[in-house]
Amino acid sequence: DTGVSQDPRHKITKRGQNVTFRCDPISEHNRLYWYRQTLGQGPEFLTYFQNEAQLEKSRLLSDRFSAERPKGSFSTLEIQRTEQGDSAMYLCASSRTGGSGANVLTFGAGSRLTVL
Amino acid sequence: DQQVKQNSPSLSVQEGRISILNCDYTNSMFDYFLWYKKYPAEGPTFLISISSIKDKNEDGRFTVFLNKSAKHLSLHIVPSQPGDSAVYFCAASANAGGTSYGKLTFGQGTILTVHP
Numbered sequence: 048d049t050g051v052s053q054d055p056r057h058k059i060t061k062r063g064q065n066v067t068f069r070c071d072p073i074s075e076h077n078r079l080y081w082y083r084q085t086l087g088q089g090p091e092f093l094t095y096f097q098n099e100a101q102l103e104k105s106r107l108l109s110d111r112f113s114a115e116r117p118k119g120s121f122s123t124l125e126i127q128r129t130e131q132g133d134s135a136m137y138l139c140a141s142s143r144t145g146g147s148g149a150n151v152l153t154f155g156a157g158s159r160l161t162v163l
Numbered sequence: 164d165q166q167v168k169q170n171s172p173s174l175s176v177q178e179g180r181i182s183i184l185n186c187d188y189t190n191s192m193f194d195y196f197l198w199y200k201k202y203p204a205e206g207p208t209f210l211i212s213i214s215s216i217k218d219k220n221e222d223g224r225f226t227v228f229l230n231k232s233a234k235h236l237s238l239h240i241v242p243s244q245p246g247d248s249a250v251y252f253c254a255a256s257a258n259a260g261g262t263s264y265g266k267l268t269f270g271q272g273t274i275l276t277v278h279p
Contacts, residue, residue, distance in 0.1 A: 051206070080265050089167075089252050089269025090207065103266065138206055142265045150195050150256045152265045154206030 051155035053139050059161045060129055067125045068158040072141030079122050080152060081114055082138040083107065090138055090154075096122060097144065129162045136160075166190045167255050169270035176277050182240040184273050186253030189234065193255035197267065198227060198238045201250045210251075211238070243277045250274050 052071040060066050072079045077098050082090035093112070094104045098119040108114075111129075116122040126133055136159050140152035168187045176182045184198075194215040199207035213220040213227045213236070220227050226239045240247055254267040 078265060087271065089254070089271050090267075091269070092266050095264065095266065097264075102264075140206075140265065149264050150197065150258070150267065151209050151212065152267065153209070154199075156204065156206045 051139055051141055051153055053137075053155040053158045055158060056156065057159045057161070059163065061163050062129060062131060064129055065125065065127045066129060066160060067123055068137055068139075068160075070122045070124070070139030070155060072121070072139070073153055074120075075143070076141035076153070077119065077144055078142045078149060079116055080140045080142070081122070081124050082140065082154075084136040084138055084157070085134075093124075126160070129160075131162045134160055134162045165271075166193075167253060167268050167270040169251075169253055169273050171273050172271070173274040173276070176243045176275065178245055178277055178279050179242045182238075182243045182247065182275055182277065184238040184240075184251050184253070184275065186236045186238075186270050187234060188236075188255050188268075190255070190257065190268070191234070192257040193268070194258055195256040196227070196229060196236050197254045197256070198225075199252045199254060199269075200247075201252065201272070207252060240275075243275075245277045245279050248275055248277050 054069045080095040081093040084090045096116040111127045114124045136157040138157045140154040197212040198210040201207045229236045250272045252272045253270045
């Protein structure tokens with residue numbers, strides 16, 4: 048197993064453009080999470096899926112953000128009409144279901160977004 | 164509202180000595196706590212965790228202590244090694260209704276430097 052993969056690793060875009068990030072979780076993990084990390088801060092929860100169902104979204108996830116996990120495997124996070132405040136590291140993580148193991152997340156290396 | 168706080172932005176320790184990283188939380192609903200380690204250009208990596216029913220958990224050189232009355236936890240690394248140099252994040256989870264999931268609240272992180 049290659050762990051959690053994220054693509055692209057770095058994206059530079061102009062304000063107002065749309066961007067999409069992809070995450071491939073560990074295959075036997077049915078939970079998938081998106082977090083955002085800005086400089087000097089810890090990761091902040093954005094949303095999570097169990098299989099293909101999106102079960103919770105943070106208030107941080109404005110209507111310009113949309114996440115999908117269509118077949119319960121990989122996930123995409125799209126940001127429409129990007130703003131400079133969206134510049135951050137977007138981290139994907141996955142975990143098993145049930146018990147304390149569901150709290151132990153395996154993170155990908157992240158996708159860094161820079162909005163000019 | 165910073166529910167998980169790591170008040171020391173950085174810590175410098177000599178190789179072979181003990182490293183003690185501290186974390187405070189305010190939300191009394193938190194019942195599971197984790198420490199993650201992060202190297203540059205990598206995602207956070209799970210290190211050790213503790214449930215609120217325990218006050219200590221040990222794994223090799225790493226021990227986590229939980230003081231529920233003080234809402235405080237600490238990570239002890241003994242002996243410290245240069246390879247331990249990284250950013251350490253403490254995280255907490257509130258597992259409502261017996262259903263665990265990975266909605267973690269992270270602290271801001273502490274940069275640990277272990278000098279040879």
